[in-house]
Amino acid sequence: MKNDQVILRERAKRVAGHKTETEKMGKPILVVEFLLIPEKYCIDSSFISEVLPVKEITVIPGTPDFVVGVMNMRGKIISVINIRDFFNLRDKGISELNKIIVLNHNQIEFGILADSITGTREIDADKLSIPPVTVTGTGSGYIKGITADGHILLDAAAILTSKMIIVNQK
Amino acid sequence: MDRKQEAFLLELLAEFKIEAAEHHQAIISGLLELEKSPAPPALKTLIETVFREIHSMKGAARAVNQGEIERLCQAMESVFHLAKQGTLTLSASMYDILYKVVDTLGVLLSEIDASEKSIGANRIVQLTKQIEVILNTRDLKGEEPASNTLPVVDAGTKEKTAGPSAKPIPMPVFETPVHPVLLGKVEKPLSPDTVRISTAKLGVLLREAEEFISAKATLGYLINEVAKKRDKEMQPVVKEMEQFHRSMARMIDDHLIDIKTTLLSPFSTILEIIPKIVRDLEKAFDKQVVLTIQGEEIEIDRRILEEMKDPLIHLIRNCVDHGLETPDTRKRAGKATAGSLMITITKLSGLDVELHIRDDGAGINRASVLQSAIKMGMVTSESALQMTDQEIFPLIFRSGISTSSFITDISGRGLGMAIVAEKIAKLGGSISVDSSHGQGTSFNISLPVTLATFRGILVRVNEQMFIIPTTAVEKAIRVRKEEVKSVETKQIIIYNGESLALVRVGDVLGIPERKSKLENMLPMPVLILAMVQKRIAFVVDEVLGEHEGMVKTLGPQLAHIRNISGATILGNGRIIPILNIPELMESAAQVRQTLAEAETDNYEGxxxxxxxxxxxxxxxxxxxxxxxxxxxxxxxxxxxxxxxxxxxxxxxxxxxxxxxxxxxxxxxxxxxxxxxxxxxxxxxxxxxxxxxxxxxxxxxxxxxxxxxxxxxxxxxxxxxxxxxxxxxxx
Structure with a gap:
């Protein structure tokens, strides 16, 4: 039977070990991981202002396909887009699309649809692999790379500053 | 000078700095271009442009007592006046002096507020002297001075005796008369218990107050939901809630009005620019105008003021261009050579303000309005004979009617008045016109003191709901199938004797039609929407009622969506898009056109x-x-x-x-x-x-x-x- 001392020592070791591992990380970034069937994505949390459950979405006629509609965020109207459509990826499988991740950067704000949020974690931006061929095309400019466990890291800054994403039919 | 005047002057001075900086820049660019010695036609235009810029800057400087700037402008103006007449050719050495003057002007402008000036009175005298040399050189060349040469030398000597802070120099001969800018008459309410708050902060307060409108609607919706349950035990509570809702609604409305009244600004903020505009128009049309402004201290919602700026300028241009006659014509008619233009603002009882614009010109030409209306097919030549003045004059607010047969850039295109009337209607006001032959024309505009809350008609198109701004809706009617006529590929209905195109809102927005058999038998709900250009009858699936709320944007990502101007939020939290009527009408025309082109080549137009x-x-x-x-x-x-x-x-x-x-x-x-x-x-x-x-x-x-x-x-x-x-x- 372990006494308290031993337990504490082991715990200290674990914590210390974890720290040294973090120090080894080049550029740790905190990401939110989410599922958008069939892919697993993650996105830098510093661009996320909140995550909401999908409530009623009002369709706006005449908008491009990637614009799902607008929704009421505590009296403020925000638009919601489907990044799979924005990347021109064909629909695969059945999506639940019941979460909205609200992105925010320099006056630009909109929500992106997700099937579910799977967690948050720190990843090393230096240890990403290049995206596989399946996600090239329109989307490739908005992807930073693939994490070790197969999450596609979205380039939030590129998406938020993209001219393509702004709909201006003037 | 008393404090009120001083405050007003400060405000004017701030305006002047902005205006003068623009003129200054234009003069510099003009001089730079001129020095490249362009071809004669371009040269002429350039000289004219620079001359005008200097002239405008001089006038503005005089209005704010900037004597030094005025004096330098005056000196330069005389040079360009001669250049304009062709009696003076600008040489390299002259440009050097002109640039020096311009540089000095720049320094003077930057130091308007400074307590210590780097430019002394001597420098000004020195520069004006140098310019005199330019003018004298011309004399030495043996050319005769023009009959209306400026009294620059005279001004210079006078300045020496009177000192640098001398009163404005005597007006040159070609100068237009100075307007009674009414410096002393403007009353800016500024009492000791006034605080200064930035308009941005007030704007935030207003938005917050407006948010309560949605809260009010939400509460009403929730009470309704509870009441629908018909729970006996809940009934007394529902009663109480309904009562509370009513009193809260009242509090919210009062609060909103009070917040709006803090956003009022005096009319003087937009009337300040009028004297300059009139001055320019006088020059452009060779007319003389005495401008009188009264009641500019009266306050109104600043958003209304901003919207009224263009219509006001348009009306004034119309009065000067069409209304007032040339001095010669006036003399012959036994009138004073200078026409009178009066702008009067009065506060009516309640929450209305009246803006009155009156000229003592020739009056609206009945015959040409009628001729124009007949040409546009608005009236028949037979009915025209029986029309009274009261029926004829309002026609000028219809699109395409002009009283001037000679079309100029400024007025006479017949669209302006229609736009003016529409803008005023949009603000919740109205305009009327009265005119008598040879005596003049007067426009009466009544405006609300504060901007009304947005109101719209809630409609359903298939499964979706939309809001149509109430201001655009002329009438809501029901149309039976057999009342719809087909003309080629278009569908039309006859409404008040006028044939109107009938278009489904769903067709314009690309929403498919889905109706039950029963619905198909019933008369269709139709909204007649009117804008300047035209009226179109729009078919919807259902009219659900009127809604009051706040206009919101669709968020930064959806910068502009065709046919949609924004959205509003209903009591139940649902977002409803607001239709952009001018765009909707444009799109409707295109929908019909493609149909027409596809099915027949013989489209009349x-x-x-x-x-x-x-x-x-x-x-x-x-x-x-x-x-x-x-x-x-x-x-x-x-x-x-x-x-x-x-x-x-x-x-x-x-x-x-x-x-x-x-x-x-x-x-x-x-x-x-x-x-x-x-x-x-x-x-x-x-x-x-x-x-x-x-x-x-x-x-x-x-x-x-x-x-x-x-x-x-x-x-x-x-x-x-x-x-x-x-x-x-x-």
């Missing part, structure tokens, strides 16, 4: 345009190509000529419906061409539009005398203007 032949005379290759492109794009057939002589040859041998001609051309200019056309028996009725770089009353006059139908200045050339003029003259 296009055939009509296809048959019209237009001759363009222009010596510049670029402009010739540009004009050809613009006119051809509207469906006309264009032939071009390189000068007036060639144009006249073509006119002799072929048949054209209209001529668009440049003024300045080799061999035969536009004026001569126009005269030749008018003198020719076969061609005398041919419409002629002159397009020119010249913009002076003399040239306009010459164009009119030559017999041109319209005159368009290149500097303010707009494609739509030209096409509109062509359409009207054909």
């Amino acid at each position: 296009t055939r009509e345009a296809r048959e019209r032949y237009i001759l363009v005379a222009e010596d510049s290759i670029t402009l010739r190509a540009l004009l050809r492109n613009i006119i051809e794009s509207a469906g006309y057939i264009v032939k071009t000529a390189v000068d007036g002589m060639e144009a006249f040859q073509f006119l002799k041998n072929e048949t054209f419906d209209l001529v668009v001609s440049d003024v300045e051309m080799p061999r035969m200019n536009g004026f001569d061409l126009t005269v030749r056309i008018r003198d020719d028996k076969r061609l005398s009725e041919l419409p002629v539009i002159l397009v020119t770089a010249l913009d002076s009353p003399d040239d306009r006059q010459r164009g009119m005398e030559a017999g041109a139908n319209a005159y368009i200045v290149k500097s303010s050339f707009e494609q739509s203007n030209l096409l509109e003029m062509i359409k009207r003259l054909l």
Whole structure:
């Protein structure tokens, strides 16, 4: 039977070990991981202002396909887009699309649809692999790379500053 | 000077700094261009431009007691005045002096607020002396000074005796009369218990107060939901809640009005620019105007003021251009040579303000309004005979009606008044006109003191709901199937004797039609929407009622969506898009057009345009190509000529419906061409539009005398203007 001392020592070791591992990380970034069937994505949390459950979405006629509609965020109207459509990826499988991740950067704000949020974690931006061929095309400019466990890291800054994403039919 | 005046002067000074900086920049660029010694026509325009900039800056400086700036401008002005007359040619050494003056002006401008000035009175005297040298050099060359040479030397000597802070220099002969800017009469309420709050902060308060409107609606919705349950035990609570809802609604409405009244601004904030505008118009039309403004201290919602700026300027331009006669005509009619233009603002009882604009000119020409209305098909020639003044004058607010047969850039295109009336209606106000022959015209505009909360008609199209701004809805009616007529591919209904295009909102927005059999048998709900250009009857699936709320944007990502201007939130939290009516009407026209084009080639409108032949005379290759492109794009057939002589040859041998001609051309200019056309028996009725770089009353006059139908200045050339003029003259 372990006494308290031993337990504490082991715990200290674990914590210390974890720290040294973090120090080894080049550029740790905190990401939110989410599922958008069939892919697993993650996105830098510093661009996320909140995550909401999908409530009623009002369709706006005449908008491009990637614009799902607008929704009421505590009296403020925000638009919601489907990044799979924005990347021109064909629909695969059945999506639940019941979460909205609200992105925010320099006056630009909109929500992106997700099937579910799977967690948050720190990843090393230096240890990403290049995206596989399946996600090239329109989307490739908005992807930073693939994490070790197969999450596609979205380039939030590129998406938020993209001219393509702004709909201006003037 | 008392404090009120001082405060007003400070405000004026702030305006002046902005205006003067623009003039200053324009003078600099003008001088730089001039020094490159451009070709004579361009040179003339440039000198004219610089002259005007200096002149405007001088006038503005005088209004704010900036004597030094005024003096320097005055000196420069005299140089350009002579250059304009051609009695002075600017040389390199002269430019050096002019640049020195301009630099000094720049320093003076930057130091308006500074307590210590780096430029002494001596420097000013020195510079004006140097300019005198320029003027005297010209005399030494042996040229006769023009009859109206400026008294610059005189001004200089006077300055020495009176010191640098001398009163304004005597007005030069060609100067337009100074307007009673009413410096002393403006009362700006500024009591000791006033605090200064930035408008941005007040704007935030207003938005917050407006949010309560949605809260009010939400509460009403929730109470309704509870009441629907018909729970006996809940009934007393529901009663109480309903009572509370009513009193809360009242509190919210009162609060909103009170917040809005903090956002009021005096009319003087937009009237400040009027004297300058009138001054410019006087010059442009060779007229004399005495401007009187009363009641500028009266306050109104600043958002209304901002919206009213353009309509006000338009009305004033109209009064000066169409209303007031030239000094000669006035003299002959036994009137004072200077016309009177009065702007009076009065506060009416309740929450209304009246804006009254009155001139003592010729009055609206009944006959030409009627003629125009008959031409547009608004009235028949028979009914016109029985119409009273009260019925005729309001026609000027209809699109396409103009009282001037000679079209100029400023007014006479007949669209302006319609836009003015629409803008005022949008703000929740109204405009009326009264006129009597030879006595003048007066416009009466009533405006609400604060901007009303947005109201719209909630409609359903298939499964979706939309809001149509109430201001755009003329009438909601029900139309039975058998009342709809088909004309070619279009559907129309007859409403009040007028045939209106009938369009499904769903077709415009791309929402498919899905109706039950029963619905198909019932009369269709139709909203008649009216904008300046036209009225269209729109079919919806259901009219659900009126909604009051706040207009919100669709968020930064959806910058502009065609046919949608924003959205509002209902009591149940649902977002409803607000339809953008001008765009919706435009889109509706396109929907019909594609149908018409697809199914029949014989569409009347296009055939009509296809048959019209237009001759363009222009010596510049670029402009010739540009004009050809613009006119051809509207469906006309264009032939071009390189000068007036060639144009006249073509006119002799072929048949054209209209001529668009440049003024300045080799061999035969536009004026001569126009005269030749008018003198020719076969061609005398041919419409002629002159397009020119010249913009002076003399040239306009010459164009009119030559017999041109319209005159368009290149500097303010707009494609739509030209096409509109062509359409009207054909």
